[in-house]
Amino acid sequence: MLAQQAKHALPVTARNANIAVTRAAITQARQLWETGFVPAGRAVAPWPFQLPLDWNADPFRDRNWRYQLHAWRMLDPLLGAWEQTGNTRYLDDTLRIVFDWYEFHSARDQKSDYEWYDMAVGLRAMKLAYLLQRAFRGDVQLDDAEKAKLLHLAWLHARSLMDERLLSRGNHGLFQLHGLLALCNVVPSIGTCAGARDFVKTEMQDLLLRQFSFEGVHLENSPEYHFFVYNTVKRFMDSGWYEQFEFIHDLMERVGQNRVWMVHPDKTIVTVGDSEPKSVNIEWPESPDSCRDLKASCYLLRNFSESGYAIVRSDWAVPTQNASMLFFMGMFFQTGHKLPDDLSFEWFDQGERILTNAGKYSYSKGAFRDYVTSTAAHNTVEIDGRTPKLSKASRYGSAITDARAMGETFLIRGAVPREEGIEQERLVLFRPQRWLAIADVLQGDTLHEFTQWFHFARQWQLENTEGDMRLVSSSGRTVLVRHLSGAQLVAPRGQKQPKLQGWVTESYGTMVDRQAFGFTAGGRSVRLVTLFGFDEAALDEASAAVALHVPATEPSSDVN
Template sequence: MRRRLILAGILLVATGCGMPSHEPAPPFLQADIAFPASPGDQSGAPALDPAALMIASNRAARARAMDFVFRPRSDLPEWHYTLPLDWSADPFGDLNWQFQLHAWRMLNPLAGEYARQHDQAYFDRAVDIARDWKAWHVDRSAPLSWQDMATGLRASMLAYLIREARAGRAGLGNDAWGDLLQLARAHGEILTRPGFIPDDNHGIFAAHGLMALCQTLAELPDCVQGEALAVRRMDELFAGQFLEDGVHAEHSPDYHWFAMTVFERVASTGWYANTRFDAGLARARAAAPFLLHADGRQPGLGDSERTLRESDHARLPATPDTCLDEDGDNCILLRHFDQAGYVIARSVRGAHEPHSLFFTCGWHSTIHKHPDELSFEWWAFDGLILADSGKYGYTPDDSRAFVLSRAAHNTVSFGGREPHQPDGGAPFPGACTSEPRQEDGAIILSGAYDPPGPAARHAREIYYRPGESLVVRDRVEHRGGFSQWFHFAPGIDVSQTAGAGELRADLGASRPSLDIHTDPACSTRLHHGSRQPMQGWMSTGYGEMTARYTLEVVCPAGVAGAEARFEVAR
């Protein structure tokens, strides 16, 4: 596998939640800046597209753009502010909220309404907030003031405002113009510092902000080399973000769409003609429909929410490519993304009884990575059956710690060790799935990996007969015991039946039940909404956790393998 450019070891940075930055502030926020540039000196210059600059807002936010209300996420209350603003504010103890503040997200609806109405009042308010940020930062900074992604997004906003002033479409006084130039100079200097543009998805915004500034204010000293730097880094970022099989490399289907959308907007500017975007984006679009469950929603793997992607789901083939019996009655779509480490077995578009099985084993970095090697999700009979823990969010609390544990995924755990880093600085192992195969009317998804730490190995085979059964066979090499984990979707009732290791899962009204048979060499435990320790939970929205049943199959030391069978009881 080709060399990955994704930066290892920065889980939180890649999330968009923001990590504190230790970059020293540029000196240009308090110095007079003189460029051969002035408002109106590029009369008639074409407007920049806010969407192409990642300046996005919805109708509701635009309707309240002038209300001094900041609410970047729906799960948090409104924050009412006045100018001058306290840019060190952290009213909710939330890193992501602080990031959104320093990314000037409250300017997005202002710019959006200005672009729609060409009303100077919206432009003036946006400039006032930008100048307020500059005034506050002359002799101080907050932990996220110069965070990489926030800096890039501010640079894009500055480019938009400066372009409107230079084109003569918006009025701007001399003092305000001087402040915008100071801000532009400061952002150009920091964005061109060696190593500032990171190798994760934040780098896209940093490089694009630099390019936007240089396209708008080429007189900036840092733009002598800045434009070439932005093109080179964007090309490297694209090559590092998407693997050769077309799938995004950050372990989360959610970020496949995120990065694909961002790069499509970036490419729409025409500023990156000498990059590899076109062919790579075509592969990413082709892969997208297969990264969805049978209901058109993303699996909750890694840092993914279960977003509905109807337009991409509609592009699925209606013709199967694999049949599991001689009569050709049980036919499926089967895809193996061998670079990413995903295997998907699912029904075709428009199937009478839709179903999907999503299997994962890949480890390319720590970015959005959960310890979920050889985990899977199963959707059938009009809903999720076995489901991953999901994203939850990025606040470092007990719930976040839980979703980042092996015990939160449909895999095995060895004494609770969490493999976030290879041993001894070894390279990340990459994909660990095997080519799927057929046997006796079943499709077999498999893989194997070596967890870090004490000698251990886990190999798994899943025998899948759609509409009939799912059998999980694990083989382990480990001096101690291990646990198999099976997490059911909320609303499914699981209970122990008469025999040891025999359980029944009631999927709900109009859905069949499952008879569950676990390995006789192991014992079973059921968890539901436990807090000490946390177990039996699933993320059902950003910052939200819902109780659900979890089956733990506990295998003692000396047991080298275990089998769990899930049989449909019609």
């Protein structure tokens, strides 16, 4: 019966089993045995790969590497090579590794820290479904004992994945549920698959409604993960296993439409939260040709007030070299992929990124990961030189309180509760192609030191700090900076001591130096105002706009 079920089940393909098949799969399969295991996208030395394996190894002190080992990522090039050649030795090698994992944990009863790690279990379940279908369709020859091992592995994985207590409530849960659906699509009659489809349908709906707002915005505080989860779910839907899950189709339509707001006009992902400045392949919406020449009416405002993002950008028709964008962040619904970047922002103008956040760097422990998870690494306010711990208790939902156009100027306002009972309100005034003003009002009951941090994209070089500070881009463009609050300035670039400052993620695991500004003042309550403009007249306009919208009285300043 199992053989008939597996043969006639909907196909488990490399794509819907989340198996990465690259053009270099054959070369990568050979390199696995010759030089060692390197997870895709990770710049680490090859780890010598020889069976039997120590599945609890931790050669790089890297939790992500350990997860990838237990997600059987080394099987991807082997299965890709089989897909490309039909040579069964690649399936044989795959099964040798799978059975080695089984022998280590089941036969020898040894333990691994990541043995039943949520996402790894889901990804392994997909590969098991793929291999079981191959075995029962005769693509690889297995004896009865080997088939029994595969089925026992399937039974163990389905048991884990059907346990609601082990289901991640973040994006990892999507992989767990899809792995369960894949496995029980192929061998539905194994005991631990009973009720699997109804379980997946119920839990998937609950999970996606936790992951996304009604507006269709991913709530893990990261534009990169908006793309990641959207692409993941769409790939899962292509399997044909979700045809009766109507709610997924409706939600993913909204999520897909919102992707265009998560990237700068040069189509690089906005680096809020755990995001890298990756380029994405995406089409802009239809737009009137009249906006190909810059006009005051050719700017768009999107206020995701329920979700916590507010974005001003040029109309889609405006060429990249002329385009502007301001992305404002005020979101804290979940701790997953959240960084301490409350009320931070990114600014793109006249064709290039100007002010950006630090990006995620990597998930490995170390000084640079500590840096990007610090408040000081983002375009926000640091209090007393410390970074508060992110916890469920400190979640505030959406911090956006206002977002509107006022003629040619845009206003965005947000407010968040900060550590030690301090309240922060940030007002952003933005006139694209001209200037940007950031005004922070922080109010508390005791003396504190407040530092308003700004971080320039790496191509900007500081030329002077006298009067209006001047920065010049490698493109030749100039930005002037004027601070109005009399705070003390520091301007580090690539600083390592006494602590890291002035760094930005270039790609996963790679940091490069860049210019940072910190304006520090102290007191029970302070007001910090900084202006950015493309010439002195623009700064004067920004200063006049601030005078209209920010209280004129100076809060007390009791600490130098």
